[in-house]
Amino acid sequence: MLRPEPMAPAADGFEALAQSRHSVRAYLDRPVPSALFERLLVTARLAPSGANLQPGHFWAVEGAARERLSAALSRAWRDQVPQAEDYGYFPRPMPMQLRKRQVAAAQALYGALGVARGDEAGRAAQFERNFRFFDAPVALVITIERDFGAGGFMDLGMCLHALMLAAEAQGLASCAIGALASYPQIVREALCLPATDLVVCGMALGWEDAQAPVNRTRTVREPLARYFQVLR
Numbered sequence: 001m002l003r004p005e006p007m008a009p010a011a012d013g014f015e016a017l018a019q020s021r022h023s024v025r026a027y028l029d030r031p032v033p034s035a036l037f038e039r040l041l042v043t044a045r046l047a048p049s050g051a052n053l054q055p056g057h058f059w060a061v062e063g064a065a066r067e068r069l070s071a072a073l074s075r076a077w078r079d080q081v082p083q084a085e086d087y088g089y090f091p092r093p094m095p096m097q098l099r100k101r102q103v104a105a106a107q108a109l110y111g112a113l114g115v116a117r118g119d120e121a122g123r124a125a126q127f128e129r130n131f132r133f134f135d136a137p138v139a140l141v142i143t144i145e146r147d148f149g150a151g152g153f154m155d156l157g158m159c160l161h162a163l164m165l166a167a168e169a170q171g172l173a174s175c176a177i178g179a180l181a182s183y184p185q186i187v188r189e190a191l192c193l194p195a196t197d198l199v200v201c202g203m204a205l206g207w208e209d210a211q212a213p214v215n216r217t218r219t220v221r222e223p224l225a226r227y228f229q230v231l232r
């Protein structure tokens with residue numbers, strides 16, 4: 001007798017976390033207890049790394065240091081100070097297939113905000129919020145020791161995702177901020193960071209403001225067949 005196909009099981013704890021996490025760009029004005037935040041970092045560091053080298057540093061930026069950093073970054077961006085990244089993030093030039101994904105992500109963001117395509121001022125205002133860590137209660141700068149290659153960045157990336165999911169599990173939200181990596185020298189100077197560290201990205205973390213239109217931004221992923229194939 002033919003047995004019916006088993007139903008796909010409901011999302012378990014991990015799947016549900018991964019599905020509910022999304023980048024959050026507006027936060028409640030409510031602090032994150034430092035003991036809770038440190039617990040997230042300890043959990044994130046359980047991420048694996050090649051030879052267990054555990055690359056990277058997390059710098060929580062607060063008070064006057066945060067003000068200094070945000071002001072310096074906004075100034076550089078407004079003044080169009082030439083950017084000199086520590087590492088290349090995006091392919092240059094961006095292939096058309098990837099460009100389409102980038103445009104779709106931008107449309108999701110600006111669509112949620114109601115910022116029209118040609119509204120340069122509206123887009124600029126949102127972009128500048130990157131440099132204020134979206135006013136999140138926790139502002140992080142993430143660096144990596146200069147001598148690491150792509151493998152170290154991969155390890156650190158796993159740790160970053162683990163941090164985001166650990167936050168999600170505690171009802172917290174986050175957004176990685178690659179925009180910071182456009183001005184590594186300014187970040188190092190404002191925070192007196194060691195010259196031996198490369199600026200990888202920033203991260204905002206805190207309690208989501210569920211009423212903020214920007215947090216309605218949702219993105220989709222490529223179908224499985226676009227990135228997974230069986231070779232025999």
Ligand SMILES: Cc1cc2nc3c(=O)[nH]c(=O)nc-3n(C[C@H](O)[C@H](O)[C@H](O)COP(=O)(O)O)c2cc1C
Binds near residue numbers: 023201218219
């Ligand atoms: C390393 C990294 C850097 C990012 N940099 C930025 C950024 O500078 N500004 C921003 O608004 N979003 C940034 N994002 C968020 C991405 O746009 C977002 O992850 C992507 O569109 C998928 O959406 P989701 O996170 O809501 O699933 C970054 C994400 C990652 C992983």
